[in-house]
Amino acid sequence: MLKVRKAGFFTSIQDQGRFGFRDIGVPVSGAMDAYSASIANSLLENAEDMAVMELTMTGPTLEFGQATYLAISGADISPRMNDRPVRINEVHSVAKGDVLSFGKLVHGFRAYLAVKDGFGTEKVMGSRSFYRHITPIHTIRDQMEIPIATARHFEPKISSLSPEPFHKEHVLEVHRGPEFDALDDRQLEGLFANQFIIAKENDRMAYQLKESIPPHQISMLTSATLPGTVQYTPAGKLILLMKDGQTTGGYPRILQLTPTAICILAQKRPGDTVRFHLK
C-alpha cells in the first residue's frame, strides 16, 4: 500500500486510457503527457499499459507501506525522498516507511510517478484512468491508500534516461482539421502568424488560449472530436481538447495536434506561449 499523506493540487491515476466507449460519450482519458508516462514506466521495465500517477503543478506527499522501486518523469517538481532530493528520469529503490514529497515546480507542469508493476487501483470499463462519473473518484485524496506491489530485487537494465526536452519546445505541430478548408486568409493568418499565451482555463479536458483569431459564422452538425482537436468558437476563441475532452462537439475542428504536440502542450502552464506549425 501507498498512503497518501497529502494529495497535492490535482493528482490522479492514469494509464493509456479507456478505449471502446466513445460512442456512448466516454472520453479516452489516460496520461496527458503519454511520452513522459512511458519514460517512467520503461525505466522500471513496466508494461506500457501499467498505471502511473499524474501530478499537476504541485506534488503529493506519499508514504510507502512496502519496499519497491520508483521513477519520476515529465515535470520537475523537486522530488525528495525523506527530505533528500531525488533525480527525475532515474530508478530509485524505496524502503518500507520512506516518504516521497515534492517542492518547487522547476520546469513543465505534469510529472509522472511510476512504481514497479504499477498502481493497482480498480479498473473501470477496461482502464484505471480516473475520470469523474466513471471511476469512484477523480483525484487522489488525503489519507487514502493505493495498492502497489512489493518489489525487492529489481536490477534495472538502464538506471537513467535522458528524455527529449519537450518542456523547452513551444511549437505545436498540427494537421489540418476536418473544417480547416472553411478558414479564410485572415483567419489563417491569425492562426499561424502569431503566438498564443496559455490561458488560466486549462485542465485535463481542454486548454484555452488567451488570444482570439477573427470570429466566424461557419456552422456544422455536431461530430466527433479527439484529444488534440482544436475547436474554433464563433467569437474566435481556440479550445484545444485534451485527454478528458468531450467525444463530440459542434465547433469547427480546424486543427488536429500530433500525439507529440499533445505531450508538449500537457507540460505548459498558464502564461506559457505556443505557436502552431502545419505539418
Place this chain on the structure above:
Amino acid sequence: MSRFPISIQPFGEQAVLIEWPEKVEEAILYDILQFSQHLRTRCLDPDAWELVPAYNSLALVRRTDIPDFHKVKRELLSWYAEAEDSEIPERFLWKLPVCYDPKFGIDLDDVASRLGKSVWDVIQLHTRQAYTVYCIGFLPGFMYLGGLPSELEVPRKEVPRLKVVAGAVGLAGKQTGIYPQESPGGWNIIGNCPIPIFDSSKESPCFVRVGDKVQFYGISQKEHELHTIQAEVGISAVEKIPLNA
C-alpha cells in the same frame, strides 16, 4: 444501400472522418449505422478501431497511427459499396418516465409563460412524440435528441447554472435531453427522469444507442420516488419496443 455521396478525410494521424450530406435526417443516420455495423462486424478489427457516429458523420479512431490513409480510403469506399446488403442494426424505442412536478421542473413555469402556453400544454407537447438519438457525446450518456416540436423551442438560459442534478430533463433551442450526471448546464429544466442513463459499473454502461428513439411519459412524485429506489438497488425496468420489426 450506398445511396449517399460520402467524403472521406484524415482526422489527424489516428483517425478517419467519413461525412454524409449535411442534413439532420433519419435516412442518413440509419445509413451511417448500417455502414458502421458492417465495418465493425466484417471489415475492421474491433479491438483496434472505435467507431463514433453522429448526425451526418462517422469517425473511425485507431489506437495507433494509420500507416496509409489512401489505402484505408480506397478500402472504405469499396466496403461502403458492399454495405448495401449488410444487416440493419437492431434499434429500440425506449419509454422513459419524467416527473414534471415543479419540485424537479424548476423552469417549467417560466418556459410555459415564455412560450405563451399552459404547463399542461408544454408537457403534452414534450411527451407526444418519440425523439431520435442522433448522437451521444458531450458527457458520458448524454443524448442529442432530434424531433422537438417547433412550439417548444426556447433559448437556453442566459446564465448557466453551476449545478444541474443528474436526470434533469431540459429544453434549449431545437434540443431536448437528459443530463446523465450532475454537471453545470444552461438548459431550461422542465422535469427529471429517475432512470440512470449511464452507469459505469454496468456491463453495458449506457442502454441507449445512437439510432434508438426515446419517448417521455409523465409520472407523479410518488412514482419518481419508487423509480429512484429501484434504480438505487439496480432493478430499474425500462420499457423498450423493437423498431426493426
